[in-house]
Amino acid sequence: MKYHIIVYGCQMNFSDSERVCAVLENIRYKKTSNINEADLIVVTMCSVRQSAVDRVQGLTEKFEKLKYKNHKLQTILTGCVLKKDRKIFLEIFDYIIDIKDIKKISEILNKKIIKNTDNYLDITPKYSSKFSASVPIMTGCNNFCAYCVVPYVREREISRPTKEIVFEVKNLVKKGYKEIWLLGQNVNSYKSGKTNFPALLKTINKIPGKFWIRFTSSHPKDFNSEVIAAIATGGKITPYLNLPIQSGDDKVLKNMNRHYTVKDYKNKIKELRKKIPAICLSTDIIVGYPGETKKQFENTLQLFRDIKYDMAYINKYSERKGTAAAKLKDNVSVVEKKRREKALNEVLKQTALENNKKFVGREVEVLVDSKKGSRQFGRTKEYKIVEFNSLAGQANKNLIGKFIKLKIVDATPWKLKAKIK
Ligand code: SF4
Incomplete structure (x- = not known):
């Protein structure tokens, strides 16, 4: 029997799908990249953006055609699925399974081989890369940012036991993995027994071997001096941080229910740069949030000039039903949202180039x-993309998954160019 898996979403959805693959391969399903030959199709989806929901709905016709050819074909939807969307998706999929219940896939497919427990994170995943692995440390979120559906689909925060995380990372390092991403909706609020996030970072940093530690996502209200100290003294914890500010205006931040001010955020960045001068920074931004005025947007633009980010993930606000923000009028026009996105990108392009030239x-x-x-x-430690050419006669030498030393010879806003030393 063959299965095909489709993932729409963030690193967490990709990590979830690696656990789905492990469960299926334990009951002797074989993965196929060809959807036409699958007996089972699993879609791991994200509900954060309406576009992902639309893409899943867009599969209807394809599934109908495939089922016409193969009457035994079964389809499963998992990942972040909003309760209110389930009814629509049940018209497309045979089953919708909560990601926490993915071990039940085997029951549903009538093969009862895996013992059921509540903790899906203890499934050893089928890692899709041979050198970079995502290790979830917590799931869920308690923050209820006004625009976000995550707390509704992932429910409240649950931290994974430290022992289990350390065991997984140790095994990965033994197998030769070079990059470990610690994942969670809000990694900074990790807490298992007496271990908080900085303590977890320090424990993982002590695992012998040559590897880099990265983490995402962080919430500015929970990102603190203790985390900064852990990065600064770690050695294996890379000097790269994505710290989503979402808006550079206090009133908009309040409307978004973010619980910090621009001043709080800037102070944290100041401390970070003082303790870790090599740090590279990215952020997430929503432009055109309901009620965001031109003046309030100007504050975000000014913040970009002040912070001088290396990268930013800029999203035009789009309504997600079921959130608090959906009750507000989406009153910034599409054209104006595009203008704001473009203006931020222009500043970002300049600051990223300045930073890269260094x-x-x-x-x-x-x-x-x-x-x-x-x-x-x-990628460098600072998460900068580097492009280089193979040396003559080495074009086929496989360097993927290896650390190498390179000399940077040129810079563009989004990439560094290098020569092999
Ligand atoms: S912190 Fe806010 S944006 Fe992030 S997952 Fe939680 S509710 Fe969503």
């Missing part, structure tokens, strides 16, 4: 992650 002439360590012809790509 790397020119430096020798950096890069974890190689992909290859296109003679062009190879990787």
Whole structure:
């Protein structure tokens, strides 16, 4: 029997899908990249953006055609599924399974091999990469930001036992993994027994072996001096941080229910840069939040000029039904949202280029992650993309998953160019 898996969403959804693959392969399903030959199709979805929901709905016709050809085909939807969307999705899928119940896939498919427990995170995943792994440390969220559906689909925060996380990371390092991403909706509020997030970082940092530790997502209200100290003294914890501010205006932040001010955020960045001068920063932004005025948007633009980000993930606000923000009037026009997005991107392009130029002439360590012809790509500790060419005669040498030293010779806003040392 063959299965095909489709993932729409964030790193957490990809990590969830690696556990789904493990469950299916334990009951002897074989993965296929060809949807036409699958007996089972699993979709792991994200509900955060309406576009992901639309993409899942867009599968209806495809599934109907596939089922016409293969009457035994079964389809499962899992991941972040809003309760109110279940009715619509049940018209497309045979089963909808809560991600916490993914061990029940085996029961549903009538093979009762895996013992059922409540903790789906203890499933050993079928990692999709041989050198970079995502390790969930917590799931759920208690914050209820006004625009977000996560607390409704993932429910309240649950932290994974420290022992279990350390065991998983140790095994990965033994297998030769070079990059470990610690994942959670709000990693900074991790708490298991007496272990908080900085203590967890320190414990993982002590695991012997050469590897990098990265983490996401962070909430500015919970990101504190203790985390900064853990990164600064860690060694394996990389000097890269995504700290989503969402807006540079206090009133908008209050409307978003974010529980920090622009001043709080800037103070944290100041401390971070003082303790870790090499830190590179990215953020997440929503432009055109209901009621965001031109003046309030100008504050976000000014924040971009002040902070000088290396990267930003800018989203135009779109309503998600079921959230508090959906009760507000989506009163910023699409054209104005696009203008705001473009204006931020222009500032970002300049600051990212300025920051990247500082790397020119430096020798950096890069974890190689992909290859296109003679062009190879990787990331520095600071999460900068680096492109380099294979040396003559080495075009086929497989460097993927290896650390190499490179000399940076040029910079663009989104990429560094390098030569093999
Ligand atoms: S912190 Fe806010 S944006 Fe992040 S998952 Fe929780 S509710 Fe959503």
